[in-house]
Amino acid sequence: MDQYQVKRILKSTATHAFLLSVALTCLFPIFWMVRSALMTNETVFIDKSLIPASLQFGNFYTAWLEGNFGVYFLNSVLYTTAVVIGIVLISSLAAYSFSRLQFPGKNIFFYMFVAAMMIPLPGSFVPLYVLMNNLHLVNTRFGYILCMINVGLSLSILLLKTFFDKMPQDLENAARIDGCSKLGLWWHVALPLARPAIAVIVIFNSLNVWNEYILATLLLNDKSLMPLQRGLMVFQGAHSVDYPLLMAGLTIAAAPILLVYLFMQKHIIKGLSSGAVITLDKRTKYF
Amino acid sequence: MSAITSKIFNAAYAKDKFENFLFIVPAVLIFSIFYIYPFFDIFNLSLHEWNGIDLSREFVGLQNFQELIHDKVWWMSLWHAAFITIIALTLQNALAFALALACDREIRMKRFYMVVFFIPPVLSEVVVGLIWQWILNAGMQNGEHIGLLNYWLAKSGLPQLVHNWLSDPATALPCIAIVHSWKGFGWGFIMLLAGLRIIDRELYEAAKVDGAGSLSIFKNVTLPMMVPVIFVVVVLTILGSMQVFVLILSMVGHGLVYHTEVPVTRILVSMSETNRFGYACAQGVTFGVILVMVSVVLKQISNRMKQE
Amino acid sequence: MKRFFSLILCLLVLAGCGQVKKDPNSIVVWHWMTDRQKAFDKLALKYQEQTGIKVQFELYAPSDVYSQKVVAAAQARVLPDIFGILDKKSIMASFVQAGFVADLTEEFQKDNSVWENSIFPKALAVNRFEEGNIQKVKPGIYGVPIDVTNVQMLYNKKLLQKAGINNPPKTFNEFLEAAQALKRVGVPVLVSGWGEHWLVDCFASNYAFNIMGEEKIMATYRGEVPYTDPDWVKVLQIFAVLRDKGALAEGIVAKPNKYAEQDFALERVAFAFNGSWCVNVYHDMNPKLEYGVMLPPATDAQFPLKIWGGAGSSFMVNNTSQVKDKAVAFLKWITAKEQQVFLSEETKNLPANREALSSLPAILSEFAGAMDNTTHPKVWPINETPLVSEAFDKGIQSIIIGEKTPQDVAQEVQQVKEYGFKKAKRVTTQ
Structure with missing residues (x-):
């Protein structure tokens, strides 16, 4: 083994040691959560063994039933998909325009969105509720979806604009010369190129909508419209908390988000490399 | 130049600008209804004294803002949030960047790490609060420390470091800041990684051909390319850290005297404990203006860095 | 691209069909008591069998979010028939003065005050505004305690x-x-x-x-x-x-x-x-x-x-509710002995009805024994x-x-x- 190889092995070991130690601190809570989900309320704080003696797999089933997850789960999937698609379309349109196109007042509009992200609106639930009520959007899916789109909009625009700004423009120029329309450029060139950024936005907003609870409670009345987080509330009373069922519920609730993340992850890894650009060229048929 | 000016009067040119504007219309529409309208309502409220229920709202002009200027606890809470933010900016982002750089290279188990690092952001605050209150617990039972940290310190021969972590003003806020950074680094990680992945690989190759070392590549290729993304991550970190509160509530309740107060908990106190909606809105508006000013300064800095 | 937009269209259609018409013969209750939802549902079922009136207990937890919802709904004038106010006495006074809460004094004092007498005075006191109160609310009882604590x-x-x-x-x-x-x-x-x-x-x-x-x-x-x-x-x-x-x-x-x-x-x-x-x-x-x-x-x-000590949780009747009388009748029913015993057994809380006290578990009776020594900020002048x-x-x-x-x-x-x-x-x- 020459010196170069030793150095490389050492370096890679150090890297992995670093990554693994951070990874451990992240894995511990999820292990703890799943472990707690498999215990009973009596043993959950007493049993110190790493793997508890009796595993209550039934907790997941009970949590699913008691939390009425069936309906809530579907609702959450619906809200998350609708909001995320809405945000990706609306914010990428806006960000594309902010990044590539010219129109008067462009900067004012852009900074307005950025500023909005910064200014928290305490008590805005009062005017918002009154407004939604006047629009007959209280207790409707549509109203809730619109509100949630608004919540994620500013941040997504800022993020996407940053990425659009950085992306090479050659491909767009080529497409424009080929007679592609602006909308076509956005859909066929800019969006596929910005895949890593869009993946980030999808993850960010999915998590946001999936975990959102306050706005849903405020705007929705019917149980049949409530999202998943409503089901989790059943296990945390004002005073008493059923920890194993809560943990089981939280585990169930966390799983789909990790799935979305797993699915989006490859778009982040791929980035601009690995021929994304070439396949794009072959696929593109302008309208 | 004259070609451009003549174009302004060109109908096609105007249509083109209008088309460009149409791209942002959906965003602006939603935004106006759900943000701008409540914003003006909130701003209007900040000029009133109102308990949230009364039919009448008493107009007090700028009195709420005047009072806020002299509210010592409020400014202290801002400092606390700034402290958490500074820890997050350095600790959390340095960690996130280091991890992203490591995962940007061709290493084994990359997918595994990427999933694992994203676990803390996905976890519910309930779990995070529970786990950390267990780790930092200062109690004893049957002569042994209940808290994992104290237990571990005592066992590893450092009993002098055993501490009342969450009820000592000197350590409560740093503990909160560290837990917050731990919960948030996953976001910085994936955003920075996405940014790194978008850098043209040919640039690296070219630098290598020119004989640049890895440190020099990082300084001269990676860092300049990453400035905009770093800017976004920094802004988001500031935003997330300045507005942290659920974590604080779940770790120390209403707080340790005033040592763990942050602006959002102060706003919540104004809204639900002292029932002063007008004052809460004044706090919110002031807080927002401060954040906007900070981000403007940051933008200037990042612009300058880009030029260099 | 077409596929994409049709998908969105489908979602919008799905989203549109969320609204449900309100049944005129039903009472809607907004509450925050997660641990009591099951017991409430059982009682509602029983009440429907007895009277044909449907009571919907809608749970919004945790309590701070619930409070926000009530405040917002009050501003939009869409409070439910029955709700609770989890705030200070002065805020309750504001609710009363804004005309959101029904004055129940008459109902409590009907037939030689049977209803009033059945309930712990300390629990009722929390919902009462005395003569000459500093909030200048018309004296009377404005809420129904369902348990004490x-x-x-x-x-x-x-x-x-x-x-x-x-x-x-x-x-x-x-x-x-x-x-x-x-x-x-x-x-x-x-x-x-x-x-x-x-x-x-x-x-x-x-x-x-x-x-x-x-x-x-x-x-x-x-x-x-x-x-x-x-x-x-x-x-x-x-x-x-x-x-x-x-x-x-x-x-x-x-x-x-x-x-x-x-x-x-x-x-x-x-x-x-x-x-x-x-x-x-x-x-x-x-x-x-x-x-x-x-x-x-x-x-x-x-x-x-x-x-x-005093009322643990209380319900108010919406003054503008179209089923106000039915709502009051239901609250009378839920504070009657039989229902109170049921609630206290199911949820291990102290009942608001004095007659329901006899059948309590030992530790709860110990708690109940101290009710005479209680006071509460809500009963102070x-x-x-x-x-x-x-x-x-x-x-x-x-x-x-x-x-x-x-x-x-x-x-x-x-x-x-x-x-x-x-x-x-x-x-x-x-």
Whole structure:
């Protein structure tokens, strides 16, 4: 083994040691959560063994039933998909325009969105509720979806604009010369190129909508419209908390988000490399 | 130049600008209804004294803002949030960047790490609060420390470091800041990684051909390319850290005297404990203006860095 | 691309069909009591069988989100038929004055006040506005209590025995002696959720009643007695003494109550200061826990120590509801003996109906036994302003962590109090 190889092995070991130690601190809570989900309320704080003696797999089933997850789960999937698609379309349109196109007042509009992200609106639930009520959007899916789109909009625009700004423009120029329309450029060139950024936005907003609870409670009345987080509330009373069922519920609730993340992850890894650009060229048929 | 000016009067040119504007219309529409309208309502409220229920709202002009200027606890809470933010900016982002750089290279188990690092952001605050209150617990039972940290310190021969972590003003806020950074680094990680992945690989190759070392590549290729993304991550970190509160509530309740107060908990106190909606809105508006000013300064800095 | 937009269209159509028409023969109740939803549902079913009226209990938790919803719905004039107000008396007064809450006095006093007499007077008092109240609300009863609660001290029998203590301490000095004995065997003494203001406030208030009596407390709130008065310093001194004698569990000042409850349920601490809902909590976490209930041990002062107690949760009737009479009838039914016994058994809470008391589990009867010693901020003629309360509670926390002396805190609280008066004067003269 020459010196170069030793150095490389050492370096890679150090890297992995670093990554693994951070990874451990992240894995511990999820292990703890799943472990707690498999215990009973009596043993959950007493049993110190790493793997508890009796595993209550039934907790997941009970949590699913008691939390009425069936309906809530579907609702959450619906809200998350609708909001995320809405945000990706609306914010990428806006960000594309902010990044590539010219129109008067462009900067004012852009900074307005950025500023909005910064200014928290305490008590805005009062005017918002009154407004939604006047629009007959209280207790409707549509109203809730619109509100949630608004919540994620500013941040997504800022993020996407940053990425659009950085992306090479050659491909767009080529497409424009080929007679592609602006909308076509956005859909066929800019969006596929910005895949890593869009993946980030999808993850960010999915998590946001999936975990959102306050706005849903405020705007929705019917149980049949409530999202998943409503089901989790059943296990945390004002005073008493059923920890194993809560943990089981939280585990169930966390799983789909990790799935979305797993699915989006490859778009982040791929980035601009690995021929994304070439396949794009072959696929593109302008309208 | 004259070609451009003549174009302004060109109908096609105007249509083109209008088309460009149409791209942002959906965003602006939603935004106006759900943000701008409540914003003006909130701003209007900040000029009133109102308990949230009364039919009448008493107009007090700028009195709420005047009072806020002299509210010592409020400014202290801002400092606390700034402290958490500074820890997050350095600790959390340095960690996130280091991890992203490591995962940007061709290493084994990359997918595994990427999933694992994203676990803390996905976890519910309930779990995070529970786990950390267990780790930092200062109690004893049957002569042994209940808290994992104290237990571990005592066992590893450092009993002098055993501490009342969450009820000592000197350590409560740093503990909160560290837990917050731990919960948030996953976001910085994936955003920075996405940014790194978008850098043209040919640039690296070219630098290598020119004989640049890895440190020099990082300084001269990676860092300049990453400035905009770093800017976004920094802004988001500031935003997330300045507005942290659920974590604080779940770790120390209403707080340790005033040592763990942050602006959002102060706003919540104004809204639900002292029932002063007008004052809460004044706090919110002031807080927002401060954040906007900070981000403007940051933008200037990042612009300058880009030029260099 | 077409596929994409058709997908969105489908979603929009799906989203559109969310609205449900309201049934005129049904009552909608908004509540926050997660642990009681099941019992409420059962009662609603029973009520529907008996009367044909459908009662929908809609749960919105946690309680702070629930409160926001009620505030927002009030502003939009879409409150449900029955709801609860989880706020201070002054906010309840605002609800009444804005015309959101129905005056139930007449209903309570019908037929020689049968309904009024069936309910614990202390629980009703929380929902009552007396003649000449400072909020200037029309005197009367505006809410229906469905359970009662009080906050006391609990002791772990096994841990006390371990320290050689056979009877729970009766006086403050005995308590301090017990604390020494417990410390000797390495058992932490007292835990409570003093990371939450109201529990600190409650404990201090108990001793304020003990040391100076109600009259002087109210005089302080009116501004006639300063907080620097020796009696108030004595109240603050209690915390300094508890700290110095090592009678407070580590980290008590930053503990949310649910963690404090964990500590007591898992037998880590000998005493707890907690409300009667804890029976349910402790039962869930450790059914084998052997514990008793006691009043906080009084100092040898001349006034009786009073604990906080009264209505646990109350329901209000929407004044503009189209089914107001039906809503009132339902609330009468739910506070009748049979339903109260059912609720108290299912949810381990103290019933609001006095006749339902006979069939309680032992530990709950112990709690109920102290109802005569209770008082509550909501029945006082005047309350301290929230700003002063906050300064007071935070001051106590800083005494416990040894940052400030009782004298310092008394002075600071008095400053906040005077500042508040100055401001109030400025507002009225403007």
